[in-house]
Each structure stands twice: as C-alpha cells, then as structure tokens.
Amino acid sequence: MDILKTSHIQAISQVRNKESFDRSKEIDDVLNSYADIKKWRKQELVTVSTDHQQLNELHDEVIKKTVAISMDKVQRxxxxxxxxxxxxxxxxxGRFEQSVLSDQDHGIIFNGSDDNQFYFLKLGSEITEALAEVGYERCDGLVMSSNPLWCQSIEGWTSQISDWLDEASWQSLRHFSTFFDSRVLVGETDFLTELKQEAFSILKKQxxxxxxxxxxVDFVKKGIGIFGQLLPELHGEHSGAIQLKQTTFFPYVNSLRLLALKDSMFEPSTLSRFKELSPNTYPTIKNYEDDFIELLNFRLHFRKNARNYNEVHLIHLDALTKKDKQHLKKLMKQGYKLFSETKLLMVKECSTW
Structure with missing residues (x-):
C-alpha cells in the first residue's frame, strides 16, 4: 500500500509540472485522504520553497483539498x-503571505438561522483537525472555524463586527484586524465582501x-539597538535569535492594513494593498513595496528549512553573514519608517474628520 501511495504522489508531481491541465481535477483523482495530502504537501513544499507566489498557491491547493474531504465526511x-x-x-x-510552514487562521460565514451553527461548527471542527493532521498547527489564539466566535451567520458576524468596533478595546480591535485580513477560499465570496462593507460604513461614521x-498596533518590538546592533532574544529557548515576525513583518503589514481600512480596500494581501494605493495620494508610501518584497524573499531564503512553525519566524544571528545582517537591519529600518509615516498620515487626516 505504501508503494502504491508513493507512486500516486509521484504521479501528481509529474502532472503538476505540465503546462496545461486541470490541476484541481488531477489532485481530486489521486488525493483521497488526509494522509495522502500530508505526504504530497511535504514533497511539493521542497519544489516551491524559494518562490513566494508558487508556495502560497500550493498552500491554497492543500487547504482546499483538505476542506473538500472534510466537507464530504461531515456531509456523510x-x-x-x-x-x-x-x-x-x-x-x-488570508494575506497570501505564508512561509513554508504556517498555523491555522480561518472562519466560516453562513447565510441561515443560528440553528445552523451546530452543523457549521461540526464542519469547522473537522477542518481544524484535518488541517492539523495535514501539517498546519492549530492557532494558539483559537482563531479557527471550530470556535463559535469565528463561525457565525451573516447576521451574527454583522453584530459581532459592530460590537468589536463599538467596544474598541485592545482585544476587540485585535479581533477585528485579524478578521479584516481575510479572503474566501471555498464558498460564497459575497458574504465576506458584505461584512467588510459593513465595517467600512461604521468606520466612516466614526x-x-x-x-x-x-x-x-503602535507598539513595535525593536530589533535594532541604539548603537545600530541587532537585538536578539536574550533568554529562553530562542536566545540568540531575532523574532522576524514582530520586529520586521508587523510594521509593513500593520501599516498597509491601516491604509486599506482608511481607503476601503477589500484586498487582504500587503502586496495587493501596496499596488492599490494611489501614487498621487501616497507617493512615499509606495516606495516601500520593494522592501516588503525583499523581506518576503529574505524569509524564504533563510527559513525554507524550518522544522516547525515557530522556527519560521526566528533567525539566529549566527546563521547570518555581515552582509546579511546589514540587509536585515535595512529592512527593519524601512519598516519602522513606513509605520512612522503611516501613523503621521492617519493621525493628520483622521483627526480633521
């Protein structure tokens, strides 16, 4: 059986490289269990680990197929x-910015009565367990469709978004920001569009x-000291490593999310948000797009062999050359400048409304 499954996986890899075919159909024909998907995912990651676009397309394929099998199981x-x-x-x-390894962040919107929530929570739980089996760690914050907070009717979601913004606490706005960086992978795309439009309406009024x-998002974990040195973790199991996510990615991601909210952009990816910015309104902000692309490539280069999700965001200084360290510091500094400019812009414009 193992030999047969291995040949199936190899068959998919060969077909995947052909120029014209219905890849989804080929995958459906061969991957019939979570174990099959896990094996195929592990093999395919090696071939796309240096290309951001292909890597995230693979993640989408893997998750779609996993969801499809989960749906079939629950339907039975x-x-x-x-x-x-x-x-x-x-x-x-949601932002199409996954690295080689990733955790889970997903939700469900359904257009029905609250009585239907039982069914969709069951589906969400199956998807959550399936994705964990395939290779995506569960979200520590439980941002998954197995959690009633993230699996609701359109009416429930509308009320929840309104409550989050009305409360405007640190936690509620964290939830809202998490929700906003989203895109539909399976099902009715209009449901999410409708909810984002509702959020834009509330923000415009307040x-x-x-x-x-x-x-x-004003606090940014500093990665560079006053003498220009990189600041790694000093204690614990990550001692000697830079937290790439907090020190370097967050300033870019948070800045473009803020501008997307202000300009009512539906696109969730940071790169798409950069492209959608008006060059006349944001001439300097758009200059940071290339820095973000460099950052994505930097992470892929140094973290493509990460053994677990936590390692994706950690870079040990010992693994970097002097040139690499200078490059990382440059990307950090550009991120800090971007957030500073974005903050000043938001405060200036929004204070006059």
Whole structure:
C-alpha cells in the first residue's frame, strides 16, 4: 500500500509540472485522504520553497483539498449543508503571505438561522483537525472555524463586527484586524465582501476608530539597538535569535492594513494593498513595496528549512553573514519608517474628520 501511495504522489508531481491541465481535477483523482495530502504537501513544499507566489498557491491547493474531504465526511454524517456558506482564511494565509510552514487562521460565514451553527461548527471542527493532521498547527489564539466566535451567520458576524468596533478595546480591535485580513477560499465570496462593507460604513461614521486602530498596533518590538546592533532574544529557548515576525513583518503589514481600512480596500494581501494605493495620494508610501518584497524573499531564503512553525519566524544571528545582517537591519529600518509615516498620515487626516 505504501508503494502504491508513493507512486500516486509521484504521479501528481509529474502532472503538476505540465503546462496545461486541470490541476484541481488531477489532485481530486489521486488525493483521497488526509494522509495522502500530508505526504504530497511535504514533497511539493521542497519544489516551491524559494518562490513566494508558487508556495502560497500550493498552500491554497492543500487547504482546499483538505476542506473538500472534510466537507464530504461531515456531509456523510449530517447531510448537506443547511445553508450557503463561505470558508475564509485570515492572518498570513488570508494575506497570501505564508512561509513554508504556517498555523491555522480561518472562519466560516453562513447565510441561515443560528440553528445552523451546530452543523457549521461540526464542519469547522473537522477542518481544524484535518488541517492539523495535514501539517498546519492549530492557532494558539483559537482563531479557527471550530470556535463559535469565528463561525457565525451573516447576521451574527454583522453584530459581532459592530460590537468589536463599538467596544474598541485592545482585544476587540485585535479581533477585528485579524478578521479584516481575510479572503474566501471555498464558498460564497459575497458574504465576506458584505461584512467588510459593513465595517467600512461604521468606520466612516466614526473616524475616531481609525486612531484607535493606530494605537492598537503602535507598539513595535525593536530589533535594532541604539548603537545600530541587532537585538536578539536574550533568554529562553530562542536566545540568540531575532523574532522576524514582530520586529520586521508587523510594521509593513500593520501599516498597509491601516491604509486599506482608511481607503476601503477589500484586498487582504500587503502586496495587493501596496499596488492599490494611489501614487498621487501616497507617493512615499509606495516606495516601500520593494522592501516588503525583499523581506518576503529574505524569509524564504533563510527559513525554507524550518522544522516547525515557530522556527519560521526566528533567525539566529549566527546563521547570518555581515552582509546579511546589514540587509536585515535595512529592512527593519524601512519598516519602522513606513509605520512612522503611516501613523503621521492617519493621525493628520483622521483627526480633521
């Protein structure tokens, strides 16, 4: 059986490289279990680990197929879905910014009564367990469709988004920001669009919320000291390593999310948000796009052999040459400058509304 499965996996890899075929159909024909998907994912990651676009396309394929099998399993147990729904991704997956390894961030929106939540929570739980089996770690913050907070009807989601923005606490705005970096992977894309439009309407009516959102991400973990040295972790198991996510990625991601909210952009990816910015309105902000692309490539280069999700965001200084360290410091400094410019812009414009 193992030999047969291995030949199946190899067959997919060969077909995947052909120029014209329905790749989804080929995958459906061969991958029929979570174990098959896990094996195929592990093999394919090696071939796309240095290309950001191909890597994230692979993640999408893997998650779609996993969700499809989960849907089939739940349907056999509970019948067809009782209402139209959307399964959507958030976090780095929602932004199409996953590295070689990633954790789970996903939710479900359904267009039906609250009584339907039982079915979709069952589906969300199956998807969560399946993705963990395939190779995506569970989210520590439980931002998964197995959690009732992230699996609701359109009406429930509308009320929750309104409550998050009305409360405007640190935690509620964190939840809202997480939700906003989202895209539908399976199902009705209009459901998510409708919810984002509702959020834009609330923000336009209460511009003070933009400033609260700025405050929510105002703290940036410093990666460079006053003497220009990189600041690695000093204690614990990560001693000697730079936290790439907090020190370097967050300033770029948070800045473009703030501008996307202000300009009512639906696109979730940081790169798409950069491209959608008006060059006349944001002439200096757009200059940081190349820095972000460099950062994505930097992470792929140094973290393509990460053994687990936590390692994806850690770079030990011992692994960097002097040139590498200078490059990393440059990317950090550009991120700090970008956030500083974005903050000043948001405060200036939103304070006058």
């Amino acid at each position: 147990e509970l019948g067809k879905p009782p209402a139209p729904f959307a399964f959507f991704l958030m976090g780095s997956a 511009p003070r919320l933009y400033l609260r959102l700025v405050e929510n």
